[in-house]
Each structure stands twice: as C-alpha cells, then as structure tokens.
Amino acid sequence: xxxxPEVETIRRQLAPLVEGRTLAELxxxxxxxxxxxxxxxxxxxxxGRRVVQLDRxxxxxxxxxxxxxxxxxxxxxxxxxxYDAALEAPYRRVLMTLDDGHALSxxxxxxxxxxxLAVGEAALEAFLSARxxxxxxxxxxxxxxxxxxARGRRAPVKAFLLDQRRVAGVGNIYADEALFRARIxxxxxxxxxxxxxxxxxxxxxxxxxxxxxxxxxxxxDDFRHADGVSGAFQDEFLVHRRRGEGCPLCGEEVVKLVAAxxxxxxxxxxxxxxxxxxxRSRRAAM
Ligand SMILES: [Zn+2]
Numbered sequence: 001x002x003x004x005p006e007v008e009t010i011r012r013q014l015a016p017l018v019e020g021r022t023l024a025e026l027x028x029x030x031x032x033x034x035x036x037x038x039x040x041x042x043x044x045x046x047x048g049r050r051v052v053q054l055d056r057x058x059x060x061x062x063x064x065x066x067x068x069x070x071x072x073x074x075x076x077x078x079x080x081x082x083y084d085a086a087l088e089a090p091y092r093r094v095l096m097t098l099d100d101g102h103a104l105s106x107x108x109x110x111x112x113x114x115x116x117l118a119v120g121e122a123a124l125e126a127f128l129s130a131r132x133x134x135x136x137x138x139x140x141x142x143x144x145x146x147x148x149x150a151r152g153r154r155a156p157v158k159a160f161l162l163d164q165r166r167v168a169g170v171g172n173i174y175a176d177e178a179l180f181r182a183r184i185x186x187x188x189x190x191x192x193x194x195x196x197x198x199x200x201x202x203x204x205x206x207x208x209x210x211x212x213x214x215x216x217x218x219x220x221d222d223f224r225h226a227d228g229v230s231g232a233f234q235d236e237f238l239v240h241r242r243r244g245e246g247c248p249l250c251g252e253e254v255v256k257l258v259a260a261x262x263x264x265x266x267x268x269x270x271x272x273x274x275x276x277x278x279x280r281s282r283r284a285a286m
Pocket of ligand 1: 247248249250251252267268269270271
C-alpha cells in the first residue's frame with residue numbers, strides 16, 4: 001500500500017504538471033470511488049476550476065482548486081495516478097483531463113481507493129483533523145510531541161505508529177524500518193519508551209520517510225510513479241521483507257512476527273523484546 005513517501009513521490013512528480021491548469025473534464029467510471037457522493041456532484045464542483053496546489057497530508061493527496069474546493073484522494077491498497085496513460089489503461093476508475101490536453105488516470109485493481117470532496121477550508125480542516133495526527137515531516141513533529149502522544153499508552157509501538165490519528169502517513173514498511181533503526185522492538189508498549197528511545201524513534205521515522213522519498217518510494221505490489229516507473233526504496237530495506245537474512249548490524253537472522261495484526265520484521269538481538277512479551281512468529285510467507 002502506498003505510504004507517505006509513495007504519495008509524496010506522486011505529488012512531486014505531478015505538481016508542476018497540474019498546478020495552474022484547469023480541470024476540463026472529469027469522468028468517473030466507477031461510482032464506488034466517490035461513494036456516497038454522486039459523481040455528478042464531483043463534476044459540478046471541480047470541472048472548470050483551476051488547480052491551485054497539489055498538496056499532501058499523511059497518505060492523502062489534496063487537489064486544492066479555486067474557491068477552496070478540494071478533491072481528497074486516497075490511493076489505498078493498489079491505487080496509482082498515471083499521467084497520460086495509454087488510452088485503454090487497465091483498471092482505470094477515474095479520468096481527469098486538463099485544459100492543456102493532458103490527462104490523469106486513476107487506476108486501481110482492487111478498488112479500495114477513494115475520492116472525496118471538501119468545500120471550504122473549514123470543511124477540509126475538519127475532514128483531515130478527524131483522521132490524521134501530526135505530519136511527521138512537518139515542524140510540529142518533535143521528540144516532545146511524540147512523548148506527549150505516547151505518554152500513558154499501553155499500545156505496542158508498532159500499532160501506535162500505524163495509527164494515522166497519532167502520526168500520519170507511516171505504514172507497515174516504514175514502521176518496521178524506523179523501529180529497526182531506533183533499535184526498538186515493535187511490541188514494546190509505547191508509553192514505556194524512555195526519552196532517549198523516543199528521540200531515536202523520532203529521528204528514525206524522519207530518516208526512513210526522507211530516504212523513501214529520495215528513492216522515489218518503494219515498489220511492492222502495484223505502486224507506480226505518475227510516469228509508470230517504479231520506486232527503488234525496497235532495495236534499501238534493512239529488515240522489512242528480509243526474513244531469514246542476516247541483520248545488517250549484528251548478523252543474526254531477521255525474523256517475522258505479528259504486531260498490530262501485520263507481518264512485522266525484526267532483529268531480536270538489536271531490538272530486544274519487552275519483558276513478558278508473548279511473541280508469535282508467522283510461518284506463512286507474506
Ligand atoms: Zn541485529
């Protein structure tokens with residue numbers, strides 16, 4: 001599933017191509033994309049308006065158009081936005097044509113991606129604040145903020161990181177990579193982390209997200225850039241999807257566990273399990 005670095009990669013590629021352009025046509029071929037809104041309502045709100053800014057919050061892509069009308073896109077599991085895709089792009093659910101004749105296709109084999117509308121800045125803020133916590137690459141994400149968010153919570157740190165209402169944009173890949181770099185076991189209760197561990201985690205979250213963006217995101221499953229090319233961060237994974245391989249720090253075997261219901265990769269020498277943790281390893285390949 002595209003996480004923050006993958007969405008940011010798409011945003012950076014598309015922003016210079018779409019900002020300042022007017023949306024000439026919008027064709028929604030799968031109405032489930034914008035349910036419960038009628039596709040006609042989206043067309044009425046967006047067609048003829050200029051794209052002022054292509055923005056991002058967490059894993060949401062925000063098409064900020066004139067008059068504070070915003071199309072809020074989430075790519076979910078398999079969604080991707082392709083610039084000038086082939087005429088018969090497979091799994092296309094939405095086609096947006098710009099006034100310069102170029103077009104964007106939202107292709108999404110599993111059809112979990114969504115398009116929503118916010119009219120007015122207050123509506124957009126309400127939508128985002130109900131769903132998203134602090135932006136990890138923004139100025140508000142500090143060690144102190146992380147400490148306040150974590151304080152008193154018994155949730156395992158991996159589950160905490162995946163909860164978009166705490167820190168926005170981190171998913172399974174970047175959580176594993178950040179925890180390994182911070183040498184924190186994913187099952188450690190987040191409220192039990194010491195200040196030095198929180199500082200290390202804060203830095204590691206930023207570092208892996210920035211490294212992911214620098215590499216153009218990760219390509220596993222279906223993620224593609226707007227030009228159809230793939231990202232390369234998967235080649236830099238230190239533990240994620242590296243079960244059975246040697247830990248890059250100590251050489252012990254990377255193992256796969258279940259944390260927050262997700263396949264989770266860890267070196268249990270570098271990331272010491274918390275006392276009393278009941279660790280369930282996962283045998284099935286994932
Ligand atoms: Zn190790």
